Amino acid sequence: MEIWLEPASWIALATLTAVEIVLGIDNVVFIAILADRLPEGERDKARKLGLLAAMVTRIALLLSISWLVQLTAPLFGVFGHDFSGRDLILLLGGLFLMGKATLELHHMTVDGGQAAPEVKVATMTGVITQILALDVVFSLDSVITAVGLADHVIIMVLAVVISVGVMIVSAGAISSFLKQQPTFKTLALSFLLMIGTLLVADGFGLHVPKGYVYFAMAFSAFVEFMNYRLRRKRGTATG
Template sequence: MLEWIDWMSDPAAWAALVTLTVMEIVLGIDNIVFISILADRLPEHQRPRARQLGLMAALVTRLLLLFSIAWLMGLTRALFEVFGHGVSGRDLVLGAGGLFLIYKATTEIHAKLEGEGDGHAASDAAGASFVSVIVQIGLLDVVFSLDSVITAVGMADDIEVMVVAIILAVGVMLLLVGAINRVIAAHPTIKMLALSFLMLIGVALVADGAGLHIPKGYIYFAMAFSAAVEMMNLRLRARRRERQIHT
């Protein structure tokens, strides 16, 4: 108990807490997008609950991994070699998660390009199982949580700081997920962009699992730049509609 109190008087610990919380939120954006898109397959009255349960599952997963640091670090040990590259348990998890992300993004994009109408969307929502959606979210939470927890371990020395940062980050994500979902649902082009982001992240995860690390800064810059361009496009389309109404 004293350890939990001692770090609160350490300015360095507070600086690490703020930095780590921001990093955890940034790393969790792709998780929010994935949860929003998966929850969209459910009937409307089940979607908020699915999003909340998905993020709570992410919180539990991250805390369990954090309290299993020895096991988590053991995942970085090579199990076997392929073409001179030592493949670890972490590589296998990231590779499998990346392939799943690519598959889900591809199938969603295909459904959109094939002209998903209201009737098709309704049948998808009716056919989607609440349990299956939560299970899929939970499995991907493991993948997203791996990098998140490894980042936490690398940035902070006190496990208490890591726990508080993860809880704060998931709390912020719970507040953001509804707004992000509304924006994605209201603008089909943003949903397509979000699916493209998920495919990009999937490719990066597969590459990372194969030993080809792509710095996350490049990925997040590409995502931020694309999102900024899309925001300008939305603003331009809105202004055109206003002009048409006035004329």
């Protein structure tokens, strides 16, 4: 309990929580898009289960820091580049995310996002399985960041729990907004496609600073938000 008497601990908790929320945005968007494939009555349950699974995954990784360190050890080399366990996870996760985002974009462009009669509706088990697979990839960066920002595991765990709580509360609103605004959903899928590409690049040893990525995403979202407001004003004026 002595750590909570130190102001530095509270600063670390607030900073880490904010970082976890920012790093978790792509996870929330991915879960919202996957859950949208389910019947209406199961979507909220899938979002909550997915985010709780993300929380459990991140806490488990935090408690396995020694295993995480071993993941960076080279396993084999190809054309002069050494691949570690972390590299392989990033490669597989990035390829999966690229494929999923591409399929969703194709679905939107072919039939406007409306499910065709021959398209099979997703199952809860299938959606949760996909969420769990990507949670491991998304959690790696989150956990590595947490280890770098805080010295005590309890602070890292609390930050993860608080951030997931915030995401659970906001996931429904984000999902509803993306469903009502196809252009924002297209932008969100483009972000996931870009993140998947960066994960693959990181797996090959080409690291792109996350600050540049999030700045580009924030700027694109700002431009689209301004277009959204302009469309609403024009609709009001013509109505």
